Amino acid sequence: MISFIVPAHNEQACLPRTLQAIHEAARVVGGAYEIIVVDDASTDATAEIARQNDARVVGVNHRQIAATRNSGGRAANGDRLFFVDADTTINPRAVAAAVRYMDNGAAGGGAPTWMDKNEVVPLYIQLVAVLQVGFAKLVGFTGGAFMFCTRDAFHVTGGFNERLFWGEEGGFAMALKRQGRFVVLWKPVLTSGRRFRKTSARQLVIGGGRMILSPVRMMTQRSSVQEIWYDSNREEDDRMPNSLADRASNVIALLVLIIMATGPLWNFIPRSLTPWGSTMGNVRLGIGVFLGHVGLLFWPVSLILFWHLLQPKHWVEWLKLAALAAVCGWQAWVCTRGVLWFWPWLFQWLTHFLNG
Numbered sequence: 001m002i003s004f005i006v007p008a009h010n011e012q013a014c015l016p017r018t019l020q021a022i023h024e025a026a027r028v029v030g031g032a033y034e035i036i037v038v039d040d041a042s043t044d045a046t047a048e049i050a051r052q053n054d055a056r057v058v059g060v061n062h063r064q065i066a067a068t069r070n071s072g073g074r075a076a077n078g079d080r081l082f083f084v085d086a087d088t089t090i091n092p093r094a095v096a097a098a099v100r101y102m103d104n105g106a107a108g109g110g111a112p113t114w115m116d117k118n119e120v121v122p123l124y125i126q127l128v129a130v131l132q133v134g135f136a137k138l139v140g141f142t143g144g145a146f147m148f149c150t151r152d153a154f155h156v157t158g159g160f161n162e163r164l165f166w167g168e169e170g171g172f173a174m175a176l177k178r179q180g181r182f183v184v185l186w187k188p189v190l191t192s193g194r195r196f197r198k199t200s201a202r203q204l205v206i207g208g209g210r211m212i213l214s215p216v217r218m219m220t221q222r223s224s225v226q227e228i229w230y231d232s233n234r235e236e237d238d239r240m241p242n243s244l245a246d247r248a249s250n251v252i253a254l255l256v257l258i259i260m261a262t263g264p265l266w267n268f269i270p271r272s273l274t275p276w277g278s279t280m281g282n283v284r285l286g287i288g289v290f291l292g293h294v295g296l297l298f299w300p301v302s303l304i305l306f307w308h309l310l311q312p313k314h315w316v317e318w319l320k321l322a323a324l325a326a327v328c329g330w331q332a333w334v335c336t337r338g339v340l341w342f343w344p345w346l347f348q349w350l351t352h353f354l355n356g
Helices: 015-029 046-053 065-075 094-104 123-139 149-157 168-177 194-198 199-211 217-222 222-229 244-268 279-309 316-352
Strands: 003-008 033-040 054-059 080-084 106-108 112-115 148-151 182-184 190-191
Touching: 003 015, 003 065, 003 194, 015 033, 015 094, 033 046, 033 065, 033 194, 033 244, 046 054, 054 065, 054 279, 065 080, 065 168, 080 149, 094 106, 094 148, 094 182, 106 168, 112 123, 123 244, 148 149, 148 168, 149 168, 168 182, 199 244, 217 222, 244 279
Parallel strands: 003 033, 003 080, 033 054, 106 182, 112 190
Antiparallel strands: 080 148, 106 148
């Protein structure tokens, strides 16, 4: 039996389409199934809509996505659990592939997300949506919009970490990797862009800064991510911030992403075509300096990955994690060398310039 678990808080607008897609996918795949909507303190018609669409309602008052998902997992009767966000539309191919992988021994996995062509979001988010499909497959991690696992793996791992208000899907993926293979599907599922529609790049940068300065607080206190992940006001879901500062930050974010996505291509252009002092040479230097400093973020990522290597894991997942940790560590070292070269060079150039 398959259990589909849908955490929901004030989701009356999105829920009908989500539940209809689940019914359709389950019927195509075949076999017994159930849908559990975990109604987390909704003040709208979420529970009524769930019942109208033949879903079982479990009422909770957590206001925390990890605890809400876990309540659904504990109430489920199936031996294959699918966690589907209330604003996500799944498809039969993704469900069938997930079931096939679990039948062949996988502990769990997830699918990358795609946004419907009618979703109105900033351009930089559209670029992120395109890049993240292949990126999720490459690194072996997905977001929490569509995750799956066996019932045994869910209970052995304890489910999602309820100390976390953000990033809980990454912790759950790591826990599943200790039990067996974690599979990232090629087939994406559709999800809403409402959070990125409501949140400007400026707000995301501020949140990223807080994450760097105080990662534990950012992940374990709801107040730190309240505005992005726990906003109850659905009336603003279709409105994008339109101030000059917000629009400017969105443009800057798009340019930064383009630079980051195309930066590695400079490695295939001979230095002779971009000599020092030329316009293209200066552009290449500027991009390299920027990417070098951004690349320093590979250090904490690689350290986290190396730390997780010390914990017992399924051997396939250990090898994949070791490869990812090695790549991140290598990139961190290369970027560090570039940064250590740049600042003495800049100081020398400024000294020469000021001395005439």
